[in-house]
Amino acid sequence: MSKLDGNERWKSKMLLTEHQEQYVNRNKNLQTGRITTEELTMIRDAIMFPYMLTMCDKSLQDLKNSTHLFKQLFEQVIQIIMNYITKDLSKINRELRQRNIKIFSDETHDGIIYHRYVCRGYEDQFGIVREVLRSEISIRFTKYATRILSHLKSEQPI
Template identity: 70%
Template sequence: MSKLDGNERWKSKMLLTEHQEQYQERHKKPLAGRATNEELKMIRDVIMLPHMLTMSDKSLQEVKRVPNLFKRTFEQVVQLIMNKISKDLFSLRRELKNRNIKVFDDETADGIIYHRYVCRGYEDRFGIVRETLRSEISVRLARYASEVVHPEATGEEK
């Protein structure tokens, strides 16, 4: 019981509707078990990042096989990108664990990759079209590459 309970003086104070809505938004809890939009993005990323690591590793092996004047530089850039992806994947998995979300292996049907996930007791499937995944991976790899090549643009150091 707070000091204001039982104090009739506070009952007459007006509360603006917008303030009440802001208060309710701040204290709104997510639906029991259901993943929020932010959590769904995290699930998408935890599905996508291992694919990105695999693709980067294949590129690294190809760069190592082919003789090239800038071979060592390419190897270093790809390795830096893989390190950043691994770091992001690790922190993402930790955050999902803190939120009690588990993502399980995939199955593919009609060009859609499905992953089963359990979010605070609620079980569901997350599906992503293979082509959408490919395009998102190319955008993300370009972003990682630009972060490695131009770290001053993102505020990070090499």
């Protein structure tokens, strides 16, 4: 039996607004620096998109030097994919800025790409294995290609 059991004031569940504000502020302070899984996904995407743009640019340069029959078509498709990537990258960067998350330069050790990030004062390192990055890039390219093909299929045939 505690000291408060006999006190009738403690039976009501009423909470003063100032105490509620203190409770809410205390919980906010506990979560200020920690990063969520959604934010980690955004960091991964922010790291992945520049690699994708580089790959697209290299493919575009290789295609310009080739004599392929569908050269112009492939160039346009690559350019559309690069536009999608650029839009997604700017959206991710804007969201990271709003959440006060900064990503810094990369280092590579033993096939793992490390990026340092600061999330609301909490500093940590994000590492991604090259093979995982490649598979994520492949999945994302497939999504973009599917998006383009579904758009082409929805148009009326000539």
